[in-house]
Amino acid sequence: xxxxxxxxxxxxxxxxxxxxxxxxxxxxxxxxxxxxxxxxxxxxxxxxxxxxxxxxxxxxxxxxxxxxxxxxxxxxxxxxxxxxxxxxxxxxxxxxxxxxxxxxxxxxxxxxxx
Amino acid sequence: xxxxxxxxxxxxxxxxxxxxxxxxxxxxxxxxxxxxxxxxxxxxxxxxxxxxxxxxxxxxxxxxxxxxxxxxxxxxxxxxxxxxxxxxxxxxxxxxxxxxxxxxxxxxxxxxxxxx
Numbered sequence: 001x002x003x004x005x006x007x008x009x010x011x012x013x014x015x016x017x018x019x020x021x022x023x024x025x026x027x028x029x030x031x032x033x034x035x036x037x038x039x040x041x042x043x044x045x046x047x048x049x050x051x052x053x054x055x056x057x058x059x060x061x062x063x064x065x066x067x068x069x070x071x072x073x074x075x076x077x078x079x080x081x082x083x084x085x086x087x088x089x090x091x092x093x094x095x096x097x098x099x100x101x102x103x104x105x106x107x108x109x110x111x112x113x114x
Numbered sequence: 115x116x117x118x119x120x121x122x123x124x125x126x127x128x129x130x131x132x133x134x135x136x137x138x139x140x141x142x143x144x145x146x147x148x149x150x151x152x153x154x155x156x157x158x159x160x161x162x163x164x165x166x167x168x169x170x171x172x173x174x175x176x177x178x179x180x181x182x183x184x185x186x187x188x189x190x191x192x193x194x195x196x197x198x199x200x201x202x203x204x205x206x207x208x209x210x211x212x213x214x215x216x217x218x219x220x221x222x223x224x225x226x227x228x229x230x
Contacts, residue, residue: 002158033217043205043220055215090159097215100147100166105159 003027004106006091012112018079021109023091025072031055031094032074033103034066038087049074050097081113116141118208120221127196127228135191135224137206143167147209148182148189149218154202165189196228 003026013019025032034046045058049068060066063081068074078085088108094101117140127133139148150162163173165182173180177194193200203223210217 002161031215035218042222043218045217045219048215048217050215056212056217058217088157092159092218094216098211099216100145100164100209100211101216102149102161102164103218104161105151107158110157 002104002106004091004093004104006089006106006109008109009107010110010112012114013081014114015081015083017081017113018077019081019111021076021078021089021091021111023074023076023093023106025074025091025093026104029093029095029104030072031097031101031103032068032072033092033094034060034074034076035090035092035105036087037090037108038084043090046076048097055097078111083113086111086113116143116208116210116219118206118219118221120204120206120224122224123222124225124227127226129197129228129230130195131228132192132194133196133226133228135193135204135206135226137189137191137221139187139189139206139208141208141210143211146211149207149209150180150189150191151205151207151220152202153205153223159205162191193226196226198228198230201226201228 005024046060048056091106092103119138152160206221207218
């Protein structure tokens, strides 16, 4: 158990809908990262937050947004969902922001868009 | 641009065989970190090792060992006396660091199947 929690574990929804994925980092970690794992794109970095501020951005679509709250949990919002958004979404956490800390991953949320 | 290449898509071995998973990386940074993660069939990503660019010493942890060679930009992972429980997808990753934040750049992964 990495100490990172993600809810829900599975999510099934329809095209055009909006969903929110939630992540709680390990105790003491200030950085939260979101990654998407799909069969065609592999594991891709989406976005990083550190203590409530956005710090790094990857290949995140404009339809996707994230935030980190004062209690350090983070939410990833996916809107106008398309079939191609079906994937496993991971949250990870680390102690610091711009360093080589290992990132510990949550169990993931499997999103299925029908 | 930073990139990680895992040329072996799938490897199949029989229990007790040794197996090496290859990882080649590209970066222009002088300071960087390399990682290996394991993804078992249950789906979670398990951290295995981190290595920084200034430490080329090989690392051994039980049946696992890692060989880091800057001259060939490789960070290979060897499992000795493989077991069925080692069956998983293994990812090599490079961390991209700027002043603001970091991101892991993953290879495509190598699927290891160990049969009894």
